[in-house]
Amino acid sequence: MKSMRNILDEAQAHGRAVGHFNVSDLVLLRGVVAAARELNVPVIVGASDGERRFMGIRQIAALVKSLREESDSPIFLNSDHTHSLADAMEAARCGFDSVVFDRSALPFEENIRETAEAVKALKAINSSILVEGEIGDIGTGSEVRDTAPDLSRGLSSPEDARRFVAATHVDVLAPAVGNMHGMLKSMVEGSARKHLDIERISQIKQSAQVPLTLHGGSGTDDNDFRKAIAAGINIVHINTELRVAWRRGLEDSLRQQPQEVVPYKLLEPALDDIKQVVLSRLRLFQGK
Ligand SMILES: [Zn+2]
Secondary structure, three states, rough: OOOOHHHHHHHHHHHHOEEEEEEHHHHHHHHHHHHHHHHHEEEEEEOOOHHHHHOOOOHHHHHHHHHHHOOOOEEEEEEEEOOOHHHHHHHHHOOOOOOEEOOOOHHHHHHHHHHHHHHHHHHHOOOEEEEEEOOOOOOOOEEEEEEEEEOOOOOOOOOHHHHHHHHHHEEEEEOOOOOOOEEEEHHHHOOOEEEEHHHHHHHHOOOOOOOEOOOOOOOOOOHHHHHHHOOEEEEEEEOOHHHHHHHHHHHHHHOOOOOOOOOHHHHHHHHHHHHHHHHHHHHOOOOO
């Protein structure tokens, strides 16, 4: 299997992005992997703090490893939004391919200092692990909310991006470019979409010169995605849309089979709903 770095280089060369999808259970994981295999494209499976805790960090690593051994399409595992060095090091020891070391809530200089330290510590455990650092404010929590937080003052500047990458040696950078974690109710209903600061992405790409990740991709306008990828985004995170599909799929299933108690008969339709969301996003990100 190609390395994650190779895959990101190829994505950059071909003007594509790799989809990153968070999972909390086997239904989500199988939905994500089924979609990637059907399209024969690489995919990144993400597990953030709560998701790693719920699935078990060793268990999610073992599941992804076994899925990877079954097929040629590359599947990578990312420790998403890892807030402590101890947790990041545990993920590295468990065989994760990458870690998002997220100290973006700290003042900028402290974020630089802690991220630089994390890059050294993680590469000492696994020299080929990729470390992503995060700057700016894109809000927290992949949830559905009524109103948008004001993130306008937390947008990343090209100069901050350059300084952060030079000082920390991160492999991948996650900037704040108009993106936001979670979705508004209006986005779930389909009456509103997120829009991105494409010019800012281009400038950050030029000054940072590393692969860029777009967090909080759920609910983003398709055309903004295309432009953002052309401007230098190489990884796109989708979480809330999958969580919504999981819940709706399960609710439909329970409604349609009111007497059913067999879990896999109830969960199979939800798995297919999740797969459809992943297929649609992967096609878009891969330009298919
Ligand atoms: Zn994120």
